[in-house]
Amino acid sequence: MVAAENGVPLRVQCLTCGANRKYRPPKPVGTKTAKKTTSRSSKKKAPKKFLDVSTLPVGEARPYAMDGIFEVGDILDHKKFGFGRIEEVFGSEGKMLVLFEDGERKLLCGKPA
Structure with a gap:
């Protein structure tokens, strides 16, 4: 002291x-206040989507380029992730959502004129 x-x-x-x-x-014993907790398992998550590559027309696949302009439904060939199908294009952001065999990924793309 x-x-x-x-x-x-x-x-x-x-x-x-x-x-x-x-x-x-x-602090006095037995006067603990209960903490508000939420477990991660209680939060609802959207189910992960995966692409079945065997159903893709890989002959139509375009090579991926960051400055390329793509449309929904296009098939692309990425050097690292393989074949994927474009699910959504965020033109104003210059990004797109692509479904690959191992799940969804956001990739950069060119902005349409």
């Missing part, structure tokens, strides 16, 4: 680091 008033401690010194702090009395 570093400082006290009428026998009530006001400041104490940490025995580990030596710092002086305002005294906080210990």
